[in-house]
Amino acid sequence: MARAQDNTNSDFSKKNTVGGHTPGYSILETSGDVLDPISLNVTIKDAVVDPMKYLLEFNYGRVSELPNGTTLREFTLVASDDKVKEISPGVFYNVWMFNGTVPGPTIRATEGDLIRINFINNGSKSHTIHTHGIHKAEMDGVFETIGAGGRFTYEFTAEPFGVFPYHCHMQPLEEHITHGLYGVYIVDPKTPRPPADEMVMVMNGYDTDFDTENNFYTVNGIPYYYMHHPIQIEKDRLVRIYLVNMLEFDPINNFHLHANLYQLYRSGTSLVPHEYTDMVTMSQGERGILEFKYKFPGQYMFHAHKTEFAEKGWMGLFLVKDMTSSSGGQVYNSTPTANNMAATVYSQGQPLAQKRGGDI
Amino acid sequence: MRSKGLREKVGRVEENNDGYNKERGVIKRSHRKRTIVAAFIPLMVLAIMIFLLFSPTFQSFINSGISLPEVAIEKIEFRENPGQIIAFIRNVGPTEITIAQADVNDRIHAAAIEPSKTLSRLSDAKVIIPFFWNPAEPYEVGITTDDGTRFSKTIEAAALAPNPDSQQIIFFAVIGIYVGIIPVMIGLLWYPFIRSMSRNKYNFFLSLTAGLLVFLGIDALIESNEIATDNVSPIFNGQMLIVIVTTISFIALLYASEKLTQRAIKKSMSSAAAETTSTYTPYSNSTATNYPQTKSQVNQRQMQELVKPLAISLMIAIGIGLHNFGEGLAIGAAVLLGEIALSTFLIVGFTLHNTTEGLAIVAPLAKSRKLMLRRLIFMGVIAGAPTIAGAWIGGFLYSPIATIIFLSIGAGAIFQVVYSIGSWVLRSVDNNNNDKNKKIVTVNIFTIAGFAIGMIIMYVTGLLV
Numbered sequence: 001m002a003r004a005q006d007n008t009n010s011d012f013s014k015k016n017t018v019g020g021h022t023p024g025y026s027i028l029e030t031s032g033d034v035l036d037p038i039s040l041n042v043t044i045k046d047a048v049v050d051p052m053k054y055l056l057e058f059n060y061g062r063v064s065e066l067p068n069g070t071t072l073r074e075f076t077l078v079a080s081d082d083k084v085k086e087i088s089p090g091v092f093y094n095v096w097m098f099n100g101t102v103p104g105p106t107i108r109a110t111e112g113d114l115i116r117i118n119f120i121n122n123g124s125k126s127h128t129i130h131t132h133g134i135h136k137a138e139m140d141g142v143f144e145t146i147g148a149g150g151r152f153t154y155e156f157t158a159e160p161f162g163v164f165p166y167h168c169h170m171q172p173l174e175e176h177i178t179h180g181l182y183g184v185y186i187v188d189p190k191t192p193r194p195p196a197d198e199m200v201m202v203m204n205g206y207d208t209d210f211d212t213e214n215n216f217y218t219v220n221g222i223p224y225y226y227m228h229h230p231i232q233i234e235k236d237r238l239v240r241i242y243l244v245n246m247l248e249f250d251p252i253n254n255f256h257l258h259a260n261l262y263q264l265y266r267s268g269t270s271l272v273p274h275e276y277t278d279m280v281t282m283s284q285g286e287r288g289i290l291e292f293k294y295k296f297p298g299q300y301m302f303h304a305h306k307t308e309f310a311e312k313g314w315m316g317l318f319l320v321k322d323m324t325s326s327s328g329g330q331v332y333n334s335t336p337t338a339n340n341m342a343a344t345v346y347s348q349g350q351p352l353a354q355k356r357g358g359d360i
Numbered sequence: 361m362r363s364k365g366l367r368e369k370v371g372r373v374e375e376n377n378d379g380y381n382k383e384r385g386v387i388k389r390s391h392r393k394r395t396i397v398a399a400f401i402p403l404m405v406l407a408i409m410i411f412l413l414f415s416p417t418f419q420s421f422i423n424s425g426i427s428l429p430e431v432a433i434e435k436i437e438f439r440e441n442p443g444q445i446i447a448f449i450r451n452v453g454p455t456e457i458t459i460a461q462a463d464v465n466d467r468i469h470a471a472a473i474e475p476s477k478t479l480s481r482l483s484d485a486k487v488i489i490p491f492f493w494n495p496a497e498p499y500e501v502g503i504t505t506d507d508g509t510r511f512s513k514t515i516e517a518a519a520l521a522p523n524p525d526s527q528q529i530i531f532f533a534v535i536g537i538y539v540g541i542i543p544v545m546i547g548l549l550w551y552p553f554i555r556s557m558s559r560n561k562y563n564f565f566l567s568l569t570a571g572l573l574v575f576l577g578i579d580a581l582i583e584s585n586e587i588a589t590d591n592v593s594p595i596f597n598g599q600m601l602i603v604i605v606t607t608i609s610f611i612a613l614l615y616a617s618e619k620l621t622q623r624a625i626k627k628s629m630s631s632a633a634a635e636t637t638s639t640y641t642p643y644s645n646s647t648a649t650n651y652p653q654t655k656s657q658v659n660q661r662q663m664q665e666l667v668k669p670l671a672i673s674l675m676i677a678i679g680i681g682l683h684n685f686g687e688g689l690a691i692g693a694a695v696l697l698g699e700i701a702l703s704t705f706l707i708v709g710f711t712l713h714n715t716t717e718g719l720a721i722v723a724p725l726a727k728s729r730k731l732m733l734r735r736l737i738f739m740g741v742i743a744g745a746p747t748i749a750g751a752w753i754g755g756f757l758y759s760p761i762a763t764i765i766f767l768s769i770g771a772g773a774i775f776q777v778v779y780s781i782g783s784w785v786l787r788s789v790d791n792n793n794n795d796k797n798k799k800i801v802t803v804n805i806f807t808i809a810g811f812a813i814g815m816i817i818m819y820v821t822g823l824l825v
Binding site: 016018025026028030031032033034035036037038039040087088089090091092093206208209215216223308311312313 | 470
C-alpha cells in the first residue's frame with residue numbers, strides 16, 4: 001500500500017516540458033501540467049472526428065444499378081445535436097453532427113449517378129440537408145424542414161462534376177452551420193482525373209464562447225492535428241486535395257502551401273486549372289481542387305495565410321518522403337529548431353492508405 | 361399561560377422572604393437554561409436545513425441550472441531570459457474547472473500550468489507562457505476553460521517584473537525614502553514657524569491639515585475602489601471590504617487614541633500627584649489637602665493641553681504611515697504591473713505632495729511646550745518609513761486584496777485623525793470665545809479657509825503625480 005503511494009508520488013514529481021515546437025524558444029520544464037494543443041500529442045478520448053481517417057475517407061454509398069443502367073448510390077445521414085465532444089485537447093463543445101463527426105462524411109459519386117440520401121433527424125431541433133449542385137427545388141433542403149425524429153429521402157442526379165459542400169439549411173443558418181452540420185460532396189467527371197493521392201480538407205472554426213467570433217480554426221475538425229500527426233506523402237507523387245471552406249463569422253479563409261505551388265481548379269468544375277499558385281483565398285462555402293507534387297523530401301507546413309487562423313489552430317504539416325532512397329528519413333532529424341518534433345513526426349507520420357467505398 | 365403561572369408563584373412567595381429568595385434562584389436557573397436552549401434551537405434548525413440542502417434529493421433538485429465557469433486573472437508578470445509571460449489565475453466560479461489552453465493576444469501558445477490544470481473552487485494556479493514580449497507594448501493574456509469559455513486580461517504596457525535581488529530592494533528603498541521619509545521630514549521643518557503664530561493662524565494650519573487629510577482619505581478610498589473594480593474578482597466583494605475595513609479602522613483607532621490619551625494623562629497625573637504630596641506634606645493638613653487638589657486640577661488641564669496634541673500628532677503619524685504604506689504598495693505594484701514608468705517627475709510630484717504630510721504632523725504640536733527633536737524625528741519615521749516597506753511588498757508580492765486592506769486601514773486612520781483635529785479645533789475656538797460669550801461655538805474664516813486650502817494644495821500637488 002505504502003509502496004504504491006510512493007510510486008504515485010514519484011509520478012507526480014516527474015517534470016513535463018513545454019515548448020520546443022516554436023523555433024528559437026527554449027524548452028520549459030514544469031512540475032505542473034502542460035497546455036499545448038500545438039505540438040503535444042495527447043490522445044483525445046472523445047474527439048469530434050479522427051482527422052487522419054476523415055482526410056482519406058471517401059464514401060461512395062451502397063451501389064446498385066437501375067434498370068436504365070444508371071448507377072444508384074444510397075447514403076444514410078443521421079443528424080444529432082445533443083453531443084458534447086472534444087474539439088481541441090481539453091475543450092468540450094456541443095457539436096451538431098451528421099453521422100457523429102464534424103465535418104460530416106464525404107459523399108462521392110460520378111457525374112450522372114443517381115444519389116439517394118436517407119436523412120434521419122435524431123436531433124431535438126429541425127434540420128435539413130441542403131446540397132450544392134443542380135437539382136429540383138423540393139430536393140434543395142430549404143423549405144421541407146425535417147422535425148425532430150423525422151425522415152426524408154433526398155434524390156437527385158450528380159451534376160455537374162466538381163466539389164461542393166452540403167449543410168443544414170435551418171434558420172438560424174449561421175447557428176446550424178457553425179455547430180457542425182456540414183460535409184463535402186464530390187462529383188467526379190465521367191472520365192476520371194489522373195491517379196493521385198487524394199484527400200479531403202474542410203476548413204472550419206468553432207465559436208465556443210458564442211461571441212460570434214471563432215475561438216478555434218481547423219482543417220478537418222481538430223486544431224493543429226496535422227502538426228503532431230503530419231500527413232505523409234511521397235516525393236514526386238501527385239497529391240490532390242478537395243478543399244472546402246465552411247468557416248462561419250470570418251468572411252475569408254485561405255490555404256497556403258510551403259515550398260511549393262499547386263494547380264488550382266476553382267469549384268472543381270473544370271479539368272483545366274485556373275491558376276498556378278501557393279495561395280488561394282475562399283469566402284464562405286467556396287471550394288476548389290488543389291494538385292501538387294513535392295520535389296524535395298522533408299517537412300513542409302500548410303496553413304491559412306490569415307495568420308490569426310493559423311495561430312488558432314489552422315496549420316498542419318506534410319511529411320514528404322523519398323521512397324526511392326532508404327536514408328531519406330535521416331534528413332528530417334537534423335532540423336535544429338525542432339529536434340523533438342522531427343522525432344515525433346517520424347514515428348507518427350502515417351502512410352497513405354486510401355479508403356474507398358465507405359458504407360454509410 | 362406559563363408566564364401567568366410564574367407570576368402567580370412569584371406573587372405568592374413574596375410573602376415569605378426566605379422562600380421568595382429560594383424560589384427566585386430556581387426561576388433564575390430555569391431562565392438561564394431556557395435562554396441557552398433558545399440560543400441553540402435556531403442553530404439546530406439551521407444545521408438540519410444545511411444537512412437537507414446537501415442531501416442527494418435536494419442537490420438533484422437545485423442543480424438543474426447551468427453553472428458557468430469564472431476565472432479571474434489576478435496578475436500578469438513579464439520575465440526575460442527566457443522570455444516568459446506569467447499569469448496568476450484563480451477559479452472564482454461555483455464549481456471545479458479545468459484549464460484547456462492559454463493564449464497571448466488571442467493567439468494560442470503552449471504553456472505550463474502549476475500546480476495543476478484542474479482548479480477547485482477559489483484555488484489558484486500559475487500559467488507560464490514562453491513568449492518573446494516587447495517592452496512597453498500592450499498584451500492580452502487569455503485563458504480558456506474546458507467548455508471553451510475564454511477569460512482575458514490586458515496589460516497596458518509590458519515591463520520586466522521586478523526581481524527581489526539586492527539592486528531592486530535598494531531601488532525600491534530609495535524610492536521609498538524619496539517619496540516617504542524626506543518629504544515628511546521637510547514638512548516637519550515647519551515646526552518653528554507654526555509655533556510662533558497666533559491662535560487663529562494656528563487654527564488655520566490645523567484646519568489646513570484636516571483638509572490635507574480629508575483629501576488623502578478620500579484619495580485612498582477612490583484608489584481602493586479602482587483596485588477593487590479592476591483587479592479583484594467580484595466574488596471577494598472588494599468594495600464592501602473597503603467600507604468594512606475603513607469603518608473598523610476608524611472605530612478601533614478612535615478607541616485606541618482615547619485610551620492612549622487617557623492613559624498618558626493618568627500617568628502624568630499620578631507622577632504630578634506624587635510630586636505634590638512630597639512637596640506639600642510638611643504643611644498643615646487642611647492646606648496640604650486643599651492646595652494639591654487645585655494644583656492637580658490645573659495640571660490636568662495642562663496635561664491635556666500637552667498630551668492631547670502629542671497623541672493627535674502620533675495618530676496622524678500612524679495614519680499617514682498607513683497611507684504611505686498604501687502609497688508604497690501602489691508605486692511598487694504600478695511598476696510591477698507596467699502601469700507607470702517611474703520618472704524623476706513622478707518622484708518630484710510625490711515628494712511635493714507628501715511634504716504637506718509633515719506639516720500635518722507638526723501642526724497639532726505647535727502650542728505644546730517641551731517638544732523633543734528626537735520625538736519629532738521618530739514621528740517622521742513612523743509616517744514615512746512604511747512607504748519603503750509598501751514599495752517592497754507591492755513590487756515583489758503584489759496582492760490587490762492586501763493593497764485594498766492597507767489603503768482602507770489608512771483611510772480609516774486618516775478620518776479618525778480628522779475627527780480628532782476637528783474636535784480639537786472646535787474646542788479651542790470654544791475656549792477662546794469662552795471669556796466673552798459661552799454659547800458661540802463656531803468655525804471662523806481661518807478654519808474654513810484652512811480646510812479649503814488644505815484640500816486645494818493636495819489637489820494641485822496631486823496633479824504632478
